[in-house]
Amino acid sequence: ETGVTQSPTHLIKTRGQQVTLRCSSQSGHNTVSWYQQALGQGPQFIFQYYREEENGRGNFPPRFSGLQFPNYSSELNVNALELDDSALYLCASSVQTGGFTEAFFGQGTRLTVV
Amino acid sequence: AQSVTQLDSQVPVFEEAPVELRCNYSSSVSVYLFWYVQYPNQGLQLLLKYLSGSTLVKGINGFEAEFNKSQTSFHLRKPSVHISDTAEYFCAVIDTGTASKLTFGTGTRLQVTL
Numbered sequence: 001e002t003g004v005t006q007s008p009t010h011l012i013k014t015r016g017q018q019v020t021l022r023c024s025s026q027s028g029h030n031t032v033s034w035y036q037q038a039l040g041q042g043p044q045f046i047f048q049y050y051r052e053e054e055n056g057r058g059n060f061p062p063r064f065s066g067l068q069f070p071n072y073s074s075e076l077n078v079n080a081l082e083l084d085d086s087a088l089y090l091c092a093s094s095v096q097t098g099g100f101t102e103a104f105f106g107q108g109t110r111l112t113v114v
Numbered sequence: 115a116q117s118v119t120q121l122d123s124q125v126p127v128f129e130e131a132p133v134e135l136r137c138n139y140s141s142s143v144s145v146y147l148f149w150y151v152q153y154p155n156q157g158l159q160l161l162l163k164y165l166s167g168s169t170l171v172k173g174i175n176g177f178e179a180e181f182n183k184s185q186t187s188f189h190l191r192k193p194s195v196h197i198s199d200t201a202e203y204f205c206a207v208i209d210t211g212t213a214s215k216l217t218f219g220t221g222t223r224l225q226v227t228l
Contacts, residue, residue: 004157056212056214
């Protein structure tokens with residue numbers, strides 16, 4: 001158990017719809033990162049939030065957006081879903097201290113777009 | 115930018131045999147290196163990390179890895195595997211300057227059989 005929880009664990013959406021995925025960070029962690037893991041691939045960095053501000057973004061289109069709340073929980077929103085968005089979405093929380101700190105991953109949300 | 119190459123997509127091995135999972139990386143900046151394990155339908159768990167110091171690092175579950183700067187490699191080893199080690203293993207790097215975005219390889223499936 002990492003203390004990072006994601007919801008829902010699974011969901012199915014139709015192409016063109018919008019989806020919101022949620023992540024509750026480990027207590028005391030002020031940084032959340034989101035990753036997309038397509039089937040048979042390694043996780044790909046989507047973006048990171050630190051103290052409610054975006055703090056780095058990977059090569060994902062603007063229809064992927066996020067929020068971080070004052071309690072450091074986070075949401076990942078994806079608009080205009082495409083079939084290729086089907087993947088496991090992983091959230092990782094950590095503490096920004098100016099150096100490296102370990103990121104703890106949640107169990108992921110499996111999104112299927114049909 | 116960084117990239118990570120895991121040359122073996124699958125590694126079959128008998129129980130109690132030794133195993134090595136290979137990882138090579140490319141980066142224009144200094145990096146930290148990691149190995150993560152992913153069990154079915156779960157998130158990622160950190161096995162071990164190299165930040166600095168001794169190039170041989172020991173992790174959980176009897177795994178160890180050796181950082182070789184000249185060969186830009188960080189191979190994972192275990193002298194005797196168990197059935198319970200069957201999982202997907204990911205090598206990853208992070209820029210020491212930003213310490214924010216993990217770049218993962220495509221993963222190696224370790225299949226341990228009797």
